[in-house]
Amino acid sequence: MPVAVAIGIQAVVAVAILGPAGIVLAAVTAVGLVLAGTPYGLAAGHVALVGLDPSTLAVDSLAAVECAFFVVLAASFVRGPAASRVIAAAGVVLVAGGSVAWLTHGLLAEWATLAVAAFMFAPIYYGIYRYQLVRDRTGRRADEPTPTEAPDDPTA
Amino acid sequence: MQATRRPWEIAALAGFLVGYGAVVGSPVPGVGALLVGAWLVGRQVAFVEQVDWIRTGLTVSQRPARTRANTGARDQVTLLATMGERTGPVDGADGPQDSEIGAFPEERARARAVDVSVTAGVPTAAIVDRPLSVQLDATASEAAATSVVEWPVAGRHEFEPASVRVRDRLFTETLSMGERPTVVVEARQASSLHVGEGGERIAVGVGTRDDGRRGQGLEPAALRKYTAGDAASKIDWKATARLSTPYVREYEAETDRRTVLVVDARRSPAVDGPGSSPLDHLTSVALSIADDAHKHGDPLGLVVVGENGINTRIPTSRSADVSGRIRNALLDLEPEPGRSGSGPVDPTTTATPTRDGRALRETISGRGDTHAPITTTADAQAARVALDGTSAFDRHLRPFYADRTAYVERVADAPLFAAVDQELGRESGRIWPVILTDDTARAELAEAVSNARARGDGALVAIAPTVLYEPAGLSELDQAYDRYVEFESFRRQLGRQTGITALEVGPADRLDAVLEAGDRP
Known part of the structure; x- marks a missing residue:
């Protein structure tokens, strides 16, 4: 249900910015999401957005469209465990990636800047993996007392 | 936490978007790649939360039916996994955060989008009939499984913590949880063994031996x-x-006591569980006597009696090799199935004629003459023929000896009697038989003892009273006491014979229980 609402929001935003073609964007996203999952829906939506010639859009408009994509992303986490923390983690990845892109856009080629920004999730992913290892080793509960005396006499 | 193949597919998808953006010269696919990466990290954080939730909320219990067992015992082990509650971070769940076990809230169930399987950490030394594991699906709060475990190895076996495997489509994690119960497996051996007379313990085969004879010597x-x-x-x-x-x-006189252990390995009709059968206890006594004989340098032999006669015979010798063989044979003793020998009969009186054909009524108490008993059918027939019927005395006794012929046939063919008789005839010189049996076939035992007394230097008889080995325990203590008194009467009658020492062998705890029942008013 949250994902459907998010798709609707995305459709409204896309139609407002792109016109009727925004329906196509939302539809492609929805189809990809339903058929293969959220990441494939996001990818399909961005491939479709390229086809709609986003270079003609203002930066604010493009940012609004991307925010609609983020709403779809966040909606996929709403029904899961610790939704706020999960959405915050996804937001951190986006902020980190955006920051890296902003810091490196003058130093690298555009595609290289985007590659570095996109793969910012990799070190974050690894950091969470290490965090989980440490937590697994230190967060174990103490075992309950082990009964050592026989509750019954086997020879009886 | 390990990644499945799917995270790599997602990473490849992000790489594709970056490449596509480079090809078309647009930053938009790159932003898409960033969103895909954010989604992957989000799922990773969600999985970590799930694992943490399961670690704190799941209770795993591994419960062996007993914490003490004998080798070879088969017990049930129960694995119980219970998903409790914690103040978990299930944001967006509208229902109550806490609930009792067994009432799993729907929101919580939806949140737990991982598979949880729990596998028991059964010790390596145990043999499990089937893998002991349970699966907790999203809506289950409790799951249990039971399997039969065999303990073939003696020792102290500690369970490993249960292995909890948490898995979703992207990640897997394995946790170790639960208490580690310990099962002490004891080797089968006769424990709390009682050897004595009338409930009083005595030592067997320990101390000096005086055969009461004079002869060549130093003392x-x-x-x-x-x-x-x-x-x-x-x-x-x-x-x-x-x-x-x-x-x-x-x-x-200084002589070597030639000891022959005669072990009756026929299975008694009434036996308890493994490890505490009459044969186990009798074997322990036999091992003790064998060790004592070896320590004193006495020649020692072994005869194992089975349903069809002598199963094992090791001639007497004082060599260490023979002593070792005897010990190994005793340790390898297994009861034979199905004893078909004569059942308990009234042992107090057995009419036994002398070799010259004159009848002599004798009790097996041994207060009679030290004649050789009739051991063959021919002897019995000769005794019957000698009663020619010319006197009233003969006419009265002749019918009894007609029955006696059949009785002698039956006893002479009985495995224990035949084994003792053969051994007494086979071994040169005088031997000291040690007969170890239960009281199932009392007539046969009485005749064997009488034969040993008459033809040898006497005998030691170790008898396991079957009343102490009832499979169902001592449920009827009063009846058990009565049967024990009956056995004790039989044992005393054997022991009253010259040169015969009759001892009872059995579990001390059960004997104490029986004797206490007799003390009750």
Whole structure:
């Protein structure tokens, strides 16, 4: 249900910015999401957005469209465990990636800047993996007392 | 936490978007790649939260039916996994955060989008009939499984923590959880063994042995007056001078006691569980006597009696090799199935004729003559023929000896009697048989003992009273006491015979229980 609402929001935003073609964007996203999952829906939506010639859009408009994509992303986490923390983690990845892109856009080629920004999730992913290892080793509960005396006499 | 193949596919998708953006010269696919990466990290954080939730909320219990068992015992082990509650971070769940076990809230169930399987950490030394594991699906709060575990190895076996495997489509994690119960597996052996007479414990095969005979030796025994035929070298000249008449000094005879262990390995009709059967206890006594004989350098032999006669025979020898063979044979003893021997009969009286055919009523108490018993059908028939019927005495006894013929046939063919008889005839010199059996076939045992007494230097009889080995325990203590008294009467009658030592062998705890029942008013 949250994902459907998010798709609707995305459709409204896309139609407002792109016109009727925004329906196509939302539809492609929805189809990809339903058929293969959220990441494939996001990818399909961005491939479709390229086809709609986003270079003609203002930066604010493009940012609004991307925010609609983020709403779809966040909606996929709403029904899961610790939704706020999960959405915050996804937001951190986006902020980190955006920051890296902003810091490196003058130093690298555009595609290289985007590659570095996109793969910012990799070190974050690894950091969470290490965090989980440490937590697994230190967060174990103490075992309950082990009964050592026989509750019954086997020879009886 | 390990990644499945799917995270790599997602990473490849992000790479594709970056490449596509480079090709078309647009930053938009790159932003898409960033969103895909954010989604992957989000799912990773969600999985970490799930694992943490399961670690704190899941209770795993591994419960062996017993924490003490004997080797070879088969017990049930139960694995119980219970998903409790915690103040978990399930944001967006509208229902109550806490609930009792068994009432899993729907929101919580939806949140737990991972598979949880729990596998018991059964010790390596145990044999499990089937893998002991349970699966907790999203809506289940409790799951249990039971499997039969065999304990073939003695020792102290500690369970490993249960292995909890948490898995979703992207990640897997394995946790170790639960208490580690310990099962102490004891080797099968006769524990709390009682050896004694009438409930009183005695030591077996320990101490000096006095056979009561005089002969060649070093230890002076007594002085007696010289009689014709005594060797001059035996005259004690000092005593003769002191007492003014010839005296002869006698010495304690020093002989090797040739011990033959006769173990009745036929299975008793009434036996308890493994490890505490009559044969186990009798074997323990036999091992003790064997060790004692070996320590004293006495020749030792072994005869194992089975349903069809002698199963194992090791001739007497004092060599360490034979002692080892005897010990190994005793340790390998297994009861034979199905004892078909004569059942308990009234052992108090057995009519036994002398070899010259004159009837003699004798009790097996041994207060009669030390005649050889009739052991063959021919002997019995000869005794019957000798009663020619010319006197009233003969006419009265003749019918009894007609039955006696059949009785002798039955007893002479009985495995234990036949084994003792054969051994007494086979071994040269005088032997000391040690008969270890239960009281199932009392007539056969009484005849075997009588035969051993008549043809040897006596015997030691270790009897396991079957009343102490009832499979169902001592449910009827009063009845058990009565049966024990009956057994004790039989044992005493055996023990009253000259040269016969009759001992009871059995579990001390059960014997104490029976005797306490007898003390009750």
